Amino acid sequence: AQSVTQLDSHVSVSEGTPVLLRCNYSSSYSPSLFWYVQHPNKGLQLLLKYTSAATLVKGINGFEAEFKKSETSFHLTKPSAHMSDAAEYFCVVSENEGSGNTGKLIFGQGTTLQVKP
Amino acid sequence: DAGVIQSPRHEVTEMGQEVTLRCKPISGHNSLFWYRQTMMRGLELLIYFNNNVPIDDSGMPEDRFSAKMPNASFSTLKIQPSEPRDSAVYFCASSRGRNTYEQYFGPGTRLTVT
Numbered sequence: 001a002q003s004v005t006q007l008d009s010h011v012s013v014s015e016g017t018p019v020l021l022r023c024n025y026s027s028s029y030s031p032s033l034f035w036y037v038q039h040p041n042k043g044l045q046l047l048l049k050y051t052s053a054a055t056l057v058k059g060i061n062g063f064e065a066e067f068k069k070s071e072t073s074f075h076l077t078k079p080s081a082h083m084s085d086a087a088e089y090f091c092v093v094s095e096n097e098g099s100g101n102t103g104k105l106i107f108g109q110g111t112t113l114q115v116k117p
Numbered sequence: 118d119a120g121v122i123q124s125p126r127h128e129v130t131e132m133g134q135e136v137t138l139r140c141k142p143i144s145g146h147n148s149l150f151w152y153r154q155t156m157m158r159g160l161e162l163l164i165y166f167n168n169n170v171p172i173d174d175s176g177m178p179e180d181r182f183s184a185k186m187p188n189a190s191f192s193t194l195k196i197q198p199s200e201p202r203d204s205a206v207y208f209c210a211s212s213r214g215r216n217t218y219e220q221y222f223g224p225g226t227r228l229t230v231t
Contacts (some may be wrong), residue, residue: 032218043121043208043222044160051218090160094218103148103167103212105220107160 002027002093006108014116019063019078021111023091026072032094033074034105035065039087047089050074061085086115119143121223123209129229135197138226141190142211150220151184151194152208160208166192167214199230 007022025031035047048059055067061084065076074091091108122141130136142149150165164174166186174184181200186192196203206227210220 034219036222041227043224044210046219046221049219102173103165103214104150104162104173105218109159 002029002031002095002106004033004091004093004106004108006089006091006111008111009109010112010114012114012116013081015083016080019076019081019085019113021076021089021091021113023074023076023108024072025074025091025093027093027096029096031096033065033067034092034094035059035063035074035076036090036092036107037087038090038110044090047076081113081115083115083117086113088112121209121211121221123207123223123226125226126224127227127229129231130199131231132200133198134230135195136199136203136228136230138194138207138209138228140192140194140209140223142192142209143221144190145213146211146221147189147214148212148220149186149192150210150212151192152210152222153205154208154225155205163194196228199228201230204228204230 003026005024033050036044037047038044048057050057050067058064063078088110090110092105095102095104124139148167151163154160163176164184169186184194206225208225210222212220
């Protein structure tokens, strides 16, 4: 079975400083991994995805994530935080039952990013 | 593309009433998912369809919940009778198919049952 663990429920940074949101995954198969963002009172938006191509994935709004198989990690980073980055971030893995992808996504519990002026 | 469309955006109803939530997936997407989000339980998958057929409804909380997808462009989630503990934000998402991993979410319906 697959799972994701977001190591921080809440992260606070100052505007202009780097962002690091941590995610570890568990999967018996080559995983497909995603980061989604949810702004207050909005739906979830795909930030970026990893599907076994380049291990460093670039997403929207300056975010990127690096797939590290040896560490089973998929941390999300951004060099310089902006006030508009304040939101809930979800690390997600696709479910695979050996016979292939089921189409379902498994969500982490979320990390709330606070950006201080 | 208009994205996933959900209606209504907000619903307030009294306990015992029937509630119907609606979703229009992105055109050309073959898979549709219904989620529920609460502070206590986070994001939960309720049911998902592939080519209009329900594939997995193991997340549906109980018989009061039912979902249908009569055609490729429309789905409903019905709660009858509704209870206060059903209060949550309900999201619909769609994807191109089972082997296309990313899902696109609608704006959600905020349901309040009093």
